[in-house]
Amino acid sequence: MRNIAVFASGFGSNFHALVEAAKKKAFDASIVLLVSDKPHCQAVNRAKKEKIEVFAFDPLNYDAKSDYEKEILEILKIKRVDLIVLAGYMRIIGKTLLEAFPKRIINIHPSLLPKFKGKDAIGQALKAGVEFTGVTVHYVNERLDSGKIIIQASIKIDDLDNKEKIESRIHLVEHRLYKQAIKIVLEDMNEESVD
Ligand code: GRF
Secondary structure: OEEEEEEOOOOOHHHHHHHHHHHOOOOOEEEEEEEEOOOOOHHHHHHHHOOOEEEEOOHHHOOOHHHHHHHHHHHHHHOOOOEEEEOOOOOOOOHHHHHHOOOOEEEEEOOOOOOOOOOOHHHHHHHHOOOEEEEEEEEOOOOOOOOOEEEEEEEEOOOOOOHHHHHHHHHHHHHHHHHHHHHHHHHHHHHHHHO
């Protein structure tokens, strides 16, 4: 059984969906840690309620990204984390974590990558007037929203859709897709360790 750390900065609906999925054994891993750069966010509250260990920090208390990432790394080692799952974590992952977890960090993004990278992907899609947008789960590398794609799902944008409506449909898709992606990644990891 593998150990997962989820990183989140906000509401944490994906984190919540993953906790529920783990309980139902949708994938063969436990969520052992929540890491957050926003000590008072809803995701942290959800983790506490679920009795999942939390490491929350304020980046302003550190001189550099590498300083807080080194601290995170220590905790990841103690908790024997195999896979890092970003779920609305609003910081770019630095060299310290990328080098320690090669092909072991994944992210969910609310667009059909490579379209609409970065912030406000749903707003970007609406502005561009596309007929379809969606959700992508991908590996994290040193470039923003650019790592190898694991799985995608699309949704149609209707004429009467506004941002809120699309956002809530995207969230439903995310909650379904992320657990599937984790299952795929864990299976790949198992195959690699047999090779
Ligand atoms: C999701 O839409 C995810 O795609 C993006 O951030 C949002 C997080 O939502 N990276 P939540 O905090 O999981 O509700």
